[in-house]
Amino acid sequence: xxxxxxHLSSLLLMAGSLLVSxxxxxxxxxSAMQDAREALINDSELHEAMSRTLIDGHPKRxxxxxxxxxxxxxxxxxxTAIALGAxxxxxxxxxxxxxxxxxxxxxxGFTIQHxxxxxxxxxxxxxxxxxxxxxxxxxxxxxxxxxSPEDFEGELDFxxxxxxxxxxxxxxxxxxxxxxxxxxxxQTAQRPESAPQARKQRERTSSRVRKIAFKCVKExxxxxxxxxxPSDETILKLCAAAANDLVTLAIEKRTKTTPPxxx
Amino acid sequence: xxxxxxxxxxxxxxxLQRGHLPSALGSAELxxxxxxxxxxxxxxxxxxxxxxxxxxxxRGIARVLQGGTNNSKAEVIxxxxxxxxxxxxxPETGFxxxxxxxxxxxxxxxxxxxxSFARLNLIIDTERELAAGxxxxxxxxxxxxxxxxxxxxxxxxxxxxxxxxSIDSGSPGWGERWVKFGGPELVNDGGRTRMIAMKGDDIxxxxxxxxxxxxxxxxxxxxxxxxxxxxxxxxxxxxAIHRSEVKRLGIAPTSVNPANPVILSTSIQSxxxxxxxxxxxxxxxxxxxxxxxxxxxxxxxxxxxx
Numbered sequence: 001x002x003x004x005x006x007h008l009s010s011l012l013l014m015a016g017s018l019l020v021s022x023x024x025x026x027x028x029x030x031s032a033m034q035d036a037r038e039a040l041i042n043d044s045e046l047h048e049a050m051s052r053t054l055i056d057g058h059p060k061r062x063x064x065x066x067x068x069x070x071x072x073x074x075x076x077x078x079x080t081a082i083a084l085g086a087x088x089x090x091x092x093x094x095x096x097x098x099x100x101x102x103x104x105x106x107x108x109g110f111t112i113q114h115x116x117x118x119x120x121x122x123x124x125x126x127x128x129x130x131x132x133x134x135x136x137x138x139x140x141x142x143x144x145x146x147x148s149p150e151d152f153e154g155e156l157d158f159x160x161x162x163x164x165x166x167x168x169x170x171x172x173x174x175x176x177x178x179x180x181x182x183x184x185x186x187q188t189a190q191r192p193e194s195a196p197q198a199r200k201q202r203e204r205t206s207s208r209v210r211k212i213a214f215k216c217v218k219e220x221x222x223x224x225x226x227x228x229x230p231s232d233e234t235i236l237k238l239c240a241a242a243a244n245d246l247v248t249l250a251i252e253k254r255t256k257t258t259p260p261x262x263x
Numbered sequence: 264x265x266x267x268x269x270x271x272x273x274x275x276x277x278x279l280q281r282g283h284l285p286s287a288l289g290s291a292e293l294x295x296x297x298x299x300x301x302x303x304x305x306x307x308x309x310x311x312x313x314x315x316x317x318x319x320x321x322r323g324i325a326r327v328l329q330g331g332t333n334n335s336k337a338e339v340i341x342x343x344x345x346x347x348x349x350x351x352x353x354p355e356t357g358f359x360x361x362x363x364x365x366x367x368x369x370x371x372x373x374x375x376x377x378x379s380f381a382r383l384n385l386i387i388d389t390e391r392e393l394a395a396g397x398x399x400x401x402x403x404x405x406x407x408x409x410x411x412x413x414x415x416x417x418x419x420x421x422x423x424x425x426x427x428x429s430i431d432s433g434s435p436g437w438g439e440r441w442v443k444f445g446g447p448e449l450v451n452d453g454g455r456t457r458m459i460a461m462k463g464d465d466i467x468x469x470x471x472x473x474x475x476x477x478x479x480x481x482x483x484x485x486x487x488x489x490x491x492x493x494x495x496x497x498x499x500x501x502x503a504i505h506r507s508e509v510k511r512l513g514i515a516p517t518s519v520n521p522a523n524p525v526i527l528s529t530s531i532q533s534x535x536x537x538x539x540x541x542x543x544x545x546x547x548x549x550x551x552x553x554x555x556x557x558x559x560x561x562x563x564x565x566x567x568x569x
Binding site for chain 1: 330335337338341380395398399402405407408410411412420421422500502503505506507508511552553555556557558559560562563564565566567569
């Protein structure tokens with residue numbers, strides 16, 4: 001088993017995209033790259049080659065890039081949709097769609113533009129919190145999977161069950177229908193309860209039959225999932241393969257063996 | 264590493280730089296009237312006669328592309344809903360004055376209903392895909408990108424319930440279009456048929472050409488662009504193909520369209536990097552340079568072989 005110390009750092013941008021920049025702490029890698037850096041004309045082109053190869057892979061070396069890696073995960077990650085009985089929306093396919101190379105003279109990386117938040121837990125556990133009167137809304141129904149409460153304007157009733165900690169959005173029509181039913185039942189029961197007790201009873205009973213559209217919390221913890229992106233080993237080899245390609249092109253150019261299409 | 268200027272600006276700039284134009288015409292009529300260049304320069308929405316609304320859509324698209332707080336698609340759509348109410352829009356009567364322009368009523372909730380989630384979602388998704396597609400195309404045209412990944416494969420990147428080419432779609436699939444439009448020979452890769460063409464090949468323009476679709480009797484709505492998604496809600500995209508694959512599969516650099524018809528701004532244009540010379544070399548040190556390059560190659564090969 002190869003043991004190495006390598007580190008990929010991530011930076012979650014304010015704009016909602018995830019920029020993954022490469023910071024490698026690996027002596028063998030740096031030793032292998034050092035001569036290439038000295039031989040090639042500038043670092044910008046080397047970094048661009050690395051970024052593109054990171055994204056698109058290197059088939060000749062059997063190395064799968066970030067795009068294909070995420071795409072290959074897509075059919076296996078539908079647990080929430082399946083649990084809710086919803087149709088998977090292909091959130092990983094969408095994430096894989098528009099990954100762009102990000103490079104300059106200083107370094108190489110790539111940016112995930114869609115559904116980027118999912119990848120925040122590639123490098124460390126993710127602890128997401130929300131402040132003030134806002135809530136993190138988790139779909140609890142097939143109809144609300146991949147949607148936000150804002151998509152159901154006028155259709156939901158918000159009830160804060162544990163103040164400042166837990167709330168739900170009920171389906172408004174279903175809630176009213178069920179509450180009506182329960183009110184009727186309470187009347188026929190002919191219990192001489194006081195008004196507050198009757199209301200409490202109705203709320204207890206109705207909460208058992210109301211259908212929840214979203215669960216709302218103030219914080220969510222997600223374990224680290226390093227498999228969301230290619231392994232460190234693959235990433236380092238993709239970078240080395242990109243450098244090797246540029247060196248090979250330079251040699252071909254000097255020895256005039258470059259095919260016209262690649263010149 | 265300051266990568267922000269490279270990665271965030273192009274698509275947002277594209278969305279903001281587009282002009283906007285109200286129009287009483289349907290999608291098919293618009294396609295006939297506007298050239299591909301105008302289509303890309305101008306945001307035109309079918310049967311939308313209020314410039315104020317079109318301008319807000321344009322700003323909304325830029326916000327969605329920019330992302331971040333208060334810029335989610337749901338928030339933008341919510342804002343557009345409010346504006347439609349303020350402008351007096353209803354699916355039955357359209358905007359005030361639409362009737363006089365002969366704009367037919369729309370069924371509430373349908374794609375013709377401007378206030379429907381389906382319509383607003385489609386508008387934003389399509390414009391977002393166009394911006395992302397152009398960004399990908401331009402960045403893929405740098406010299407380094409072309410040298411290492413000289414070709415694209417047309418692949419499905421998003422699933423569709425009724426993909427083009429299926430029985431219910433009423434429209435030929437992408438492989439059939441590829442052949443009809445004279446694309447490079449389909450590649451048989453160990454029994455798998457692949458649609459691969461060099462960057463700049465004319466097939467990329469043809470796949471998004473409405474006139475060509477109509478000439479072939481294909482019922483579809485092309486977006487007038489030479490990059491994915493080519494047609495509305497196609498779910499198709501590009502996979503860059505490495506030079507070693509191009510060589511292995513014997514793909515010829517044929518049918519290249521040398522003209523790049525539209526460049527929207529110098530800032531986007533500047534995404535293409537200057538030509539590479541690849542290696543450091545001083546006059547009279549050719550042998551030394553080659554020696555250095557070969558030493559680097561040997562080291563990299565050793566690392567890759569581990």
